[in-house]
Ligand SMILES: O=C(O)c1ccc[n+]([C@@H]2O[C@H](COP(=O)([O-])O)[C@@H](O)[C@H]2O)c1
């Protein structure tokens with residue numbers, strides 16, 4: 152079964168269209184004609200060039216926006232690694248579905264729809280708007296055993312691919328990834344340490360707000376998880392299964408599925424970025440489709456982004472997750488495209504170029 156899933160994932164990855172450098176160059180040539188010093192709109196220009204290279208169009212219509220919040224629970228919570236109890240995960244799922252969470256507010260402002268996916272919550276969830284793709288009822292405690300089997304990790308990745316394809320079928324053209332999972336900064340730190348070689352002292356952060364002693368304990372837990380499971384860093388699925396989580400796997404799959412459908416994905420904070428790292432390790436071709444949004448306060452985030460080769464658009468000292476930073480950055484994507492479409496050129500405005 153795992154072999155079949157592995158093959159299916161390989162087939163999916165083959166469908167990702169390569170980045171079209173010629174369209175990105177055309178976009179840059181157009182931008183250089185607009186009434187501004189060359190390059191003066193900084194990342195707002197780079198965003199537009201990349202969007203042209205992935206969509207094959209000057210300028211793509213990205214008005215149908217969705218933020219996908221993937222939820223999962225973590226057995227490692229029994230080690231006392233979070234400032235909040237596990238019940239918060241399902242409680243927040245209902246908050247997303249009822250429109251009351253921070254991400255819902257920011258999504259309304261950005262004219263984006265919110266979708267919530269149960270990837271592995273440790274509770275029975277019943278709601279007409281919930282996308283149910285539960286592959287585990289919470290992961291196992293990775294400090295003692297693998298968090299998931301290889302098959303479960305692959306199932307979660309493939310479920311993420313399917314969610315992206317279903318939303319693309321519904322007409323969405325721009326995505327943001329977000330997550331909810333009490334305890335998930337612990338597997339995210341472990342994945343970071345295994346996949347980048349960063350020591351747990353630098354990959355482990357304060358998450359929802361643990362104190363100094365809690366942070367030292369969390370570092371020990373991450374070290375134990377890595378030494379107990381011995382994940383193979385050259386095998387992203389092995390690493391994901393042993394020290395990852397279902398929502399992280401789901402987001403990695405989602406990014407692959409969005410890339411297959413030619414849709415850009417705005418990546419949220421630390422946990423989403425770790426999923427992006429996994430996606431890029433599984434399929435390097437996904438990288439041009441990914442946009443980093445904000446730099447989270449969580450220690451380790453900057454290193455994860457650097458190792459993917461992404462640079463965040465903003466830094467607002469946020470550490471909430473849910474996709475909040477990513478949805479905020481929808482505004483910059485809109486701004487980038489609007490500038491390219493509507494600015495006058497030196498010629499049309501009669502402004503001297505040299
Ligand atoms: O996105 C981030 O950078 C981020 C940083 C710290 C915490 N979070 C959120 O807080 C939860 C994980 O924190 P913790 O302390 O329970 O591991 C999870 O629901 C995340 O969405 C998110």
Ligand SMILES: Cc1cc2nc[nH]c2cc1C
Pocket residue numbers: 235239243330331332359471472473
């Ligand atoms: C209340 C709450 C909301 C969250 N949203 C994402 N992670 C969260 C963690 C907590 C504790």
